[in-house]
Amino acid sequence: MKGSAYTLIYAAVLGTVCATVLTFAASFTKPYKEANQKAEEAKNILLALKVPLPETPSSKEVVDAREKNVQEKQLGELTTYVYSPPEANGKVLATAMRFAGPGLWGPVKGFLALEPDMKTIRGMTIYEQEETPGLGGEIVAPWFREQFTGKSIVDSAGVPGIIISMGGEPAANKVDGISGATMTCDKVQAMLNEAIKRIVEEK
């Protein structure tokens, strides 16, 4: 009774049932996931630009604040997000741009915001990463990200680039790395420098 034909049919039926269940689950959760992603992205733009936000903003507050305060602006091939609230009468308070690249385990994506001088970092956020929780995953931790604020994207000789490293002398363009996550730090450094290179070229 349990011959090859039965085995094949069994496998096909089981596979189909599992796939159907998952397809339903995926389509059911899709709007929630998309809303989460959209709010996450908006929140990170606002955080990088240091737009004032309530303590624990709802998704709607975040999306509203982004629409009110932040405009997208094309700078050559680079899309920038300009913080120019209605009360500032067109004055630009900060400019953010996307950066992305491969991390150790998966893609890392985030925003880097610069002060109006376009040299000083205003903020840095990461909204997508799959690094090791507790190690590379610490790139999203406030202590790591806040180090970037006030740092320069050029070194003392004026060469663009930022350094993430545990050792070496403190410098205007250097932040501390994460112990146990050297690979992740190196990769984040590379993708930040890629973005910095682009903005310096487009400026």
Added chain:
Amino acid sequence: MADNQMVCATCEPKGLCGGKGLVTFKEGAWANNPLAIQVLGICSALAVTNRLENSLVMGAALIFVCIGSNLIVSILRKHTPHRIRMVAEVAIIATFVILFDQFLRAFYWDMSKQLGPYVGLIITNCIVMGRAEAFALQNPPILSIVDGIANGVGYAVVLAIIGFFRELLGAGEILGHAVPGFTSWYTPNQLMILAPGAFFALGIVIGIFNAIKGPDPEENK
């Protein structure tokens, strides 16, 4: 419980199915604790226990997957061709894991970000597959659910213990809240958050479990 007794009266009076659901539960959660006694599934136990909250969610995920996969494997046990039973088990397990992952992504976005790839990696957790192979394939559905709960709880409790101490000693916090007065005399040791801290904590927990349980009587036979 009466239901379980009835179901089990037909079983042979030996091994895991020697009696009632309570025996099965004790066996899974304590005497044969998957983490502390069998030392299975320690990859995720080492990786996600740096915070208590992560440990709790991971434990909940494993309980859910264990119950679901044990139930379905048990229901299908008489119809599954022997040759492809493992493929079938993995397909069932993967379905439940992905369901939980989707649920987290949709409704607990921040937690989903924290756990990263480890929820998906439950598919390869030896505990789930081990229970499906060792228990659900031989036992009726209700008893298999009990076994799934027992092993899931056994895993979750150990994870919570490790997560509690790692977060407390590593960050001076519990569930993300600073413990009042604790850091005034204790300096959080970041080693506990890092990988070596996980090994220390797990080793100590396994040691304590085995010390309380005493030597395995079967080992001296």
